[in-house]
Amino acid sequence: MEKLQANVQQQGEVVIDVKDLKISFYTDHGRVRAVRGISFQLRKGEILCIVGESGSGKSVTTKAIMGILPGNGRIDGGSIMYEGEDLTKVSEEEFHRIRGHKIGMVFQDPLSSLNPIMRVGKQITEAIILNSNKIKRYYNDLIAKEFVDYKNAVSNKKRLLHNANLELREAKRKKETEITKIKENNKLSREEKSAAIAQEKEQYKEAKTSIRNEKKAIRESSDAEIKEKKQQLNLVKKSARVKVKQKKRELKEERDKEVAALQAKLKATEDEQQQEAIKAEIKKVKETYVNSIKITRRAAKQRAIRVMTEVGIPNAERRYKQYPFEFSGGMRQRVVIAIALTQDPDVLILDEPTTALDVTIQAQILELINELKEERNLSCIFITHDLGVVANMADRVAVMYAGKIVESATVNELFYNPQHPYTWALLSSIADVDTEERLEAIPGTPPDMVNPPKGDAFSLRNRYALAVDYEYEPPTYQVSPTHFASTWLLDPRAPKVERPAIVEERIKNSLKAAKEAGVKLDE
Template sequence: MEKILEVKDLQVSFDTYAGEVQAVRGVSFDLRKGETLAIVGESGSGKSVTSKSLMRLIPSPPGRIKNGQVLFEGKDLTKLSEREMQDIRGSEIAMIFQDPMTSLNPTMTIGKQITEGLRKHQGLNASAAKVRAIELLDIVGIPNPEIRISQYPHQFSGGMRQRVVIAIALSCNPKILIADEPTTALDVTIQAQILELLKDLQEKLGMAVIFITHDLGVVANIADRVAVMYAGKIVETGQVEEVFYNPQHPYTWGLLGSMPSVDATDEELIAIPGTPPDLLKPPIGDAFALRSDYAMKIDFEMEPPMFKVTDTHSAATWLLHEDAPKVEPPAIVKKRMRPVNSQAAGKKEGAKND
């Protein structure tokens, strides 16, 4: 599949009174046409800063892209002028933010907010833009769109407001959609509806999606590939089945172990001890070492490289070095692991259950 986006050694910092906060410390990944990449990690891992940097939405000052490339269809977005970026935002790359209420202007009707982008990027006149806006509201599942287009954000529920935000993001048929924790402010039932909507739209429109979340349960249902972030770096990446059923990094074990499972109601969840490191002074070696039960001496001395597990799966942990001791994931994680990409194994499991 052809690559539509390549991120190479992205470094983003914020200048504060206390010093330089190194929020993103050399992130590299790619995105292929039509696929969904999930970027996962706890709060403060650098997920949202990474996603906003792709669209050059980091406020400057205090934020700045120190180094790296963001290649969209071969064009380095970090080198473009603000005027050139304005032509790309919305039309080529669109974004859905966390809180739909703060994403919408409370003084403007829904219709005006949707047609704004259509008129700027698509060159539609007022009447054609209104027709398209009604179509978009219908596509995202808002009933009576011809009436609701004249209403204001406060007249919509949280789930409906998020549907409006999705309609705005899709209005100019972007090639990449970045969804930054789009279901965080919604209840569980509405979350499921929004996720299903995004999945359906992605399949119908064929756009690539970057999905930012701290919820691994979301990842399992929506992503093709996963990148796990910690302390401003990607520490594990692979196909969703590989990361879920053959995780290699202790941090990924912790995330999986802390995820509730309907199949294991009697099991105690894992709590990752401690807190993420202070990125004013990033630690030497593996940033997760102080919180890991599996840390070795080398973890405090040298930063681990990305070790290749398969052609599509890599992890940055010294546990994958050939001289490292062999350790097993926690029991709760092992219970959830299954053979990767093995249809035969799946059939045997089904036969046993029958």
């Protein structure tokens, strides 16, 4: 609990700002409302843990940040701001500039992230080479704005047409459901059923015509915009190619100048030791020139071995040539982290990276992530269902349930002053050597998000639920400047409710341990 006890809330620069994000999946069973209006911020150099049961929307949120939602996923509203851009609106091509370079991701199962028949070192090296062509990057930077504008226009057209198709699909599904209900309604006569079905079909026909007209209007307006953006992009590309040629010429002239000066020195000396040193310097200048254009495999290998060493893989030079199956689960996860770090991202998203590992290896990986975060000043989003991991990793915590953030706080506030019954339930269900109370499982199962329950989504599983919970969704109440919770129990009119005995005991034991250790907790 060292991280938890020593935590001091930092107010730093906002790196990612998520506002009112809504995400749905359109399936044959209906629209699944996976994320229902969440907001949070990730600050520079901090670890934000998002915690909750499976299906709470944790991973869906991070996939939206990375731009890797599946095809049937749709962002219904909200924004994800990063470096002045709304990631919900950028094109896939623009995400190539962001994904990996600026925002990296480590997934739960390292085996699914690694090629089983390719040597580990080659996989790391390929990641470095793929993204290290500096001249190509220079060219891409020159055309970036116009390229993004053009691709966004193309992407926006596809998105609008895709959304229109989803609307049509949903309208068809609803009408088919209604027609089935009519057919099964024994209270209606055959004539009434026929009339009702005909009416439903006519309504669907009208909706279909309306959506088709909408798609036609989208194509007309989008095609004009795309044509304009394409013309602008072609002009900028022409200018960029000239600048790239000039850049290459300047680099070559600089190399030739340095080599000529060193060769003059070489001719001027007869000392064999100095000659060898100058020859080595000439070789280094030539290698630097090559790497300034495109990194060589030799340089990429050296960098890969450095990163492997950095993430704690022993005998990196020997293990560089091994295959993933020759590594343990913990070592494979270190390889995946190494690949994520090759491009020096500002943000690292970790989606339950220790779930498949045993407890000892889990602790080592968590320690490694904390060390890398400090050394590189990384901003991290850590997805987990384990509050024990949260205690050792988090600066701030967001608790998710049924697509909503039900409580957010600093790690100390969450563990020493939890407010939401769902947070109490999570705390009551984790093992603790100091707690004598029996662990409590959370009753029931998460709700069906095709038809979210009325009122508070946790009410059906909440033994502290009030009558109002079954009717109205609770607002968000502010507990402190950094602590918020969405529960009717914080309403001034609500009855006084005691937290579960197991939670109170844990708070008491933790406060006692902190006091004995001389740790001053932030209020």
